[in-house]
Amino acid sequence: MDKTIGIFGGGQLGRMMAQAALPLNIQCTFFEANTDCPSAALGPVYSAKAENGLSEFIASADVFSLEFENTPLADVDVLTKNKTLHPPRQALAIAQHRLSEKALFDELAIPVAPYKAVTSLEQLKSAAAELGLPLVLKTSRGGYDGKGQFVLRSEDQMDQAWAELGPAGELIAESFVTFSREVSIIAVRGQNGDVKTWSLAENHHHNGILSHSIVPAPNSADLQPVAQDYITRLLNHLNYIGVLTLELFVTDKGLYANEMAPRVHNSGHWSIEGAVCSQFENHIRAVAGLPLGSTAVVRPTVMVNIIGLHPKTADVLALEGAHLHLYNKSEREGRKIGHITLMPNDSAELTALCRQLAKILPNPLALSEDMTI
Amino acid sequence: MDKTIGIFGGGQLGRMMAQAALPLNIQCTFFEANTDCPSAALGPVYSAKAENGLSEFIASADVFSLEFENTPLADVDVLTKNKTLHPPRQALAIAQHRLSEKALFDELAIPVAPYKAVTSLEQLKSAAAELGLPLVLKTSRGGYDGKGQFVLRSEDQMDQAWAELGPAGELIAESFVTFSREVSIIAVRGQNGDVKTWSLAENHHHNGILSHSIVPAPNSADLQPVAQDYITRLLNHLNYIGVLTLELFVTDKGLYANEMAPRVHNSGHWSIEGAVCSQFENHIRAVAGLPLGSTAVVRPTVMVNIIGLHPKTADVLALEGAHLHLYNKSEREGRKIGHITLMPNDSAELTALCRQLAKILPNPLALSEDMTI
Numbered sequence A, B: 001m002d003k004t005i006g007i008f009g010g011g012q013l014g015r016m017m018a019q020a021a022l023p024l025n026i027q028c029t030f031f032e033a034n035t036d037c038p039s040a041a042l043g044p045v046y047s048a049k050a051e052n053g054l055s056e057f058i059a060s061a062d063v064f065s066l067e068f069e070n071t072p073l074a075d076v077d078v079l080t081k082n083k084t085l086h087p088p089r090q091a092l093a094i095a096q097h098r099l100s101e102k103a104l105f106d107e108l109a110i111p112v113a114p115y116k117a118v119t120s121l122e123q124l125k126s127a128a129a130e131l132g133l134p135l136v137l138k139t140s141r142g143g144y145d146g147k148g149q150f151v152l153r154s155e156d157q158m159d160q161a162w163a164e165l166g167p168a169g170e171l172i173a174e175s176f177v178t179f180s181r182e183v184s185i186i187a188v189r190g191q192n193g194d195v196k197t198w199s200l201a202e203n204h205h206h207n208g209i210l211s212h213s214i215v216p217a218p219n220s221a222d223l224q225p226v227a228q229d230y231i232t233r234l235l236n237h238l239n240y241i242g243v244l245t246l247e248l249f250v251t252d253k254g255l256y257a258n259e260m261a262p263r264v265h266n267s268g269h270w271s272i273e274g275a276v277c278s279q280f281e282n283h284i285r286a287v288a289g290l291p292l293g294s295t296a297v298v299r300p301t302v303m304v305n306i307i308g309l310h311p312k313t314a315d316v317l318a319l320e321g322a323h324l325h326l327y328n329k330s331e332r333e334g335r336k337i338g339h340i341t342l343m344p345n346d347s348a349e350l351t352a353l354c355r356q357l358a359k360i361l362p363n364p365l366a367l368s369e370d371m372t373i
Helices: A012-024 A053-059 A073-079 A089-095 A098-107 A121-131 A155-168 A223-237 A279-287 A313-317 A347-360 B012-024 B038-042 B053-059 B073-079 B089-095 B098-107 B121-131 B155-168 B223-237 B279-287 B313-317 B347-360
Strands: A003-008 A026-032 A045-047 A063-066 A115-118 A135-139 A149-152 A171-175 A181-189 A195-197 A201-206 A209-215 A242-251 A254-261 A301-307 A323-326 A336-342 B003-008 B026-032 B045-047 B063-066 B115-118 B135-139 B149-152 B171-175 B179-189 B195-197 B201-206 B209-215 B242-251 B254-261 B301-307 B323-326 B336-342
Touching: A003 A012, A012 A026, A012 A279, A012 B012, A012 B323, A026 A053, A045 A053, A053 A073, A063 A279, A073 A089, A089 A098, A089 A254, A098 A171, A098 A223, A098 A254, A115 A121, A121 A135, A121 A155, A121 A171, A135 A155, A149 A155, A155 A171, A181 A223, A181 A279, A195 A223, A223 A242, A223 A254, A242 A279, A301 A347, A313 A323, A313 A347, A323 B012, A336 A347, B003 B012, B012 B026, B012 B038, B012 B279, B026 B038, B026 B053, B045 B053, B053 B073, B063 B279, B073 B089, B089 B098, B089 B254, B098 B171, B098 B223, B098 B254, B115 B121, B121 B135, B121 B155, B121 B171, B135 B155, B149 B155, B155 B171, B179 B223, B179 B254, B179 B279, B195 B223, B223 B242, B223 B254, B242 B279, B301 B347, B313 B323, B313 B347, B336 B347
Parallel strands: A003 A026, A003 A063, A026 A045, B003 B026, B003 B063, B026 B045
Antiparallel strands: A115 A171, A135 A149, A135 A171, A181 A195, A181 A201, A181 A242, A201 A209, A209 A301, A242 A254, A301 A336, A323 A336, B115 B171, B135 B149, B135 B171, B179 B195, B179 B201, B179 B242, B201 B209, B209 B301, B242 B254, B301 B336, B323 B336
C-alpha cells in the first residue's frame, strides 16, 4: 500500500471510503467503539474502548480523517499534536454546535431561518414571542435523524418542550420554515484549494430519516449556482480539505441553510454509480493530497435507503439496473443498513421502479408516491 | 455477511471479485500460495503451501469459484466431494488443454484456424506440410501472455521450435491466421440459465501482453451477434455458471475462436465503470445464485493496463475522468500491476487522453498510436 488513512468512526461511511481507497493502493484504519463494525471488512479497527486504542490508532496511519461528525474534539487534540486531520478541527467543532454553525452562516452571509439562543424557559418564551409559533427547538449539541428536536406549535407546549430538551444544555429556537423541499449540496476541496461540487440532491424524509435522494434535484438549475456559492464560501473560509455537505431548505425566499456535515453524506451515496468520481473517492483523494476527480453526473440517479430490515437481495437485484449496497449491519428499527441506487431513463421508469421497490422493501418509507426525475 | 464464496487464486481478479461481492454482504476467501497477494486486503487467504491449506479453504466457504484458470484439477476434485464449484470442472479441464478446447469449438461449429496435434518432430513436419508456413506452435497445457508459443516462419526453424516446446508434452500446430484485429466476448450465465453478454472488446497487445481494450470494439455491430452466438453455445453446452471469456480473431473469413478463459478477464476490466453491472459483480451474482445485472454499456470505455512499473498516482488522477485500479503488487517486468479506465466522449478526446497517458506511463506499450472509439 502506498499510504494509510486513519478514519475516526467505522460505520458504513468509513466502509465506503475504504472501498474507494483500495484501488488507489490506500489502506484505511478505523477508530470505533465496536470493532465488529461495517468498516472492519476493509482494515484494522482500533477500539475506542481500549486503554491504548487511541495511541495505537494514531500510530497506524500517515494522515487522518473522519466519518463520524461527533468525533470527540479531545481525541482530535491528542491526534493533532503529531499528525494531520482533514477536515480541520475547526470545521468539526462548528458542526458539533448549532449556535456556532448559525453564527458562521451569518458571518458568510448564507441565509438561515431566524433563530435565537435559548438557555432558560424564559428565553424560550421570549424567543417564541419574537419569532412566532410554530418554532423548532433543537439542542445545540448532538441530535441527528430528527432526534433532539421539538416542534412547538402552541403556547401550552412550552413547559413540555423545555422539560424534554432543557436538560440537554444550550438550545436553539428556530423559526419554523415553510419550505417546498429539502436539498443538499456536497462539495470537495483539495489540498491545492481546488473545489468541485456535485449536483444538488433532493432529499425525502420519513419520520426524520432520509428515505431517498434524487439527483440532480428536479428543477434546480437556478438553485445549483446559489448552493454552490454558499458551500464554496464555507470551504474556503474554513480552509477545508475533504468533502463537506450543506443541507438547505427551498423556500419562497430562496435557499435557507439548515446545517452542515463535515463529512461524506447519505445524500451523496448516489455518486458511487451516478457521478464520474464519487464523494468517497474524492474525499480520499483530497485527504491523500491527490488531484480531485470530475463530479459530473453520469446519469440521473435515485438513492433509496434500506432502513431497519433487509429486503431479499435477489428481489433487489432483479430490478433493472439496480445497485445494492449493504453495510453488513444487524437489523434494528430506524437503522440505516444499506442503500439501493436506481438510474432510470425517465420519470415514468423511475415511478415504476420505485413502486416495485416499495413492494420489496420491508420499510418503503416515503417511496410509494409518484416520482419525478 | 450473508454468504461466503471461496476463490481458487488470490490475484487482482480475486481482489476485484471481492470488491464487487462486499456491497452484497458476500465475503470471499482465497486459496493461493502467496498469502500476501492482491486479494488479501479483502478476505482470509488459505495457503496452498500449507499442509491443511486446502481442507481449511474448503471449510471456509459455502460455494466456490476461481480466478486462476490453471487451478489444479486435483484440488477441484477434493473440493467437489463436498462442495460446489462454479464454473463446472469440465470447463476448467477443457480450458487447460488447447486440443480439447479446439475439439469443443469444432463440436459446437465455432470456427477456428486449421490445426493439428503434434507430439513428435515428424508430426510437426507433416503439420507444416499440411497447414503451410508460417504456423504457430503452442503447448497444449500452460502458457499465457504469449509464453509457450513459437511462430514458425521457415523450414529451418523446425528443430529449434521442437527443441523449445517439444519437452512441454502435447503441442498444437495452428495455421498462422491473418487477422485485422483481436476481439473478446465476455458473457455470464446464471443458475437459472439466463445468459447476458457484454459488448465486444477490441484488444491491443504489445509483446504478447494486453496493452489496452476498447469497448464497444469499433465497427463491431456485425460481429457482436456472431460472437454472442458462439459464447452462448459454449455456456449452454457446458451448463456453465459464472463469467466466461472467448478470444476471437477478426479475419476476412469472419471470426475465428482463439481460446476461452473460464473466468473474468483482463479485457473485461472496463466493465467496472463502463457497464451497468461489471464482469466481477455478475460473476459473484451467478456463483451466489442471484439474478444477473444488466451488461449494457454506460459509455464507450478504454481500459489501459499498467505493466511492470507504476506511474505516479497523481499524474493518472489528473487526467479528466480517469479511474485508477492498482492491485497492490510489487513492480516486475511484464507484470500486470494495475489498470486505468478512460471514458472519452469521442475519438479525438480518446487520442488526446492516450497521448497524455503514454507520457505518464513508464510502459506505454501500444498506446502511442492514434485511436478510434
